[in-house]
Amino acid sequence: EDQVTQSPEALRLQEGESSSLNCSYTVSGLRGLFWYRQDPGKGPEFLFTLYSAGEEKEKERLKATLTKKESFLHITAPKPEDSATYLCAGAGQAGTALIFGKGTTLSVSS
Amino acid sequence: GAGVSQSPSNKVTEKGKDVELRCDPISGHTALYWYRQSLGQGLEFLIYFQGNSAPDKSGLPSDRFSAERTGGSVSTLTIQRTQQEDSAVYLCASSHYPRQGVNEKLFFGSGTQLSVL
Numbered sequence: 254e255d256q257v258t259q260s261p262e263a264l265r266l267q268e269g270e271s272s273s274l275n276c277s278y279t280v281s282g283l284r285g286l287f288w289y290r291q292d293p294g295k296g297p298e299f300l301f302t303l304y305s306a307g308e309e310k311e312k313e314r315l316k317a318t319l320t321k322k323e324s325f326l327h328i329t330a331p332k333p334e335d336s337a338t339y340l341c342a343g344a345g346q347a348g349t350a351l352i353f354g355k356g357t358t359l360s361v362s363s
Numbered sequence: 364g365a366g367v368s369q370s371p372s373n374k375v376t377e378k379g380k381d382v383e384l385r386c387d388p389i390s391g392h393t394a395l396y397w398y399r400q401s402l403g404q405g406l407e408f409l410i411y412f413q414g415n416s417a418p419d420k421s422g423l424p425s426d427r428f429s430a431e432r433t434g435g436s437v438s439t440l441t442i443q444r445t446q447q448e449d450s451a452v453y454l455c456a457s458s459h460y461p462r463q464g465v466n467e468k469l470f471f472g473s474g475t476q477l478s479v480l
Contacts, residue, residue: 287468294473295471296367296456296471296472296474297406297471299469299470302467340405340406347462350396350408350411350419350422350462351408351467351469352405353405355403355404355405356405
């Protein structure tokens, strides 16, 4: 069964304290690995798509990487405004639904 | 509009009542999805519409759930005879690209928080 597992469930950081969020996946025929950010009371907002192992994407303080088994979202020198829930999702075989993980809730304090 | 619009933002109903949730996707987006997000759970796929094709209903949890999309735009998710376990946030998303494509960047609405008492 296809599955996406995110860890940790929650992460508390001090402003400027870099860290990484993990997304492990078992999705047959993975066509893409997606990262979304979700703020309280809002729908998820697209961040990145990664298509193949070794690929990296960057946006401001965020960098996403992909291996054959997992993806990491690296957060460099985070700020309080980076506080949110980060969702990972895998796209399997064509015609199947995106499989989402349960998310990692990040809290950054000043 | 500029984004995906969902209404109502909050809905409180009594067990056994029917509810209708509305989604207005981004203009020109042919793909439309409904997801359910329960506390502590990942997003659960419900249904997918693509243009004039037959919808993929494989994620609907029971026959109490149904959805339609009129004119390739607005969509309504209907839950009949609501149960307490139906309480969740119902999210709608649209995309310019069909699901079969490589790019599945989805634009989500803010959701409808459904509470069944």
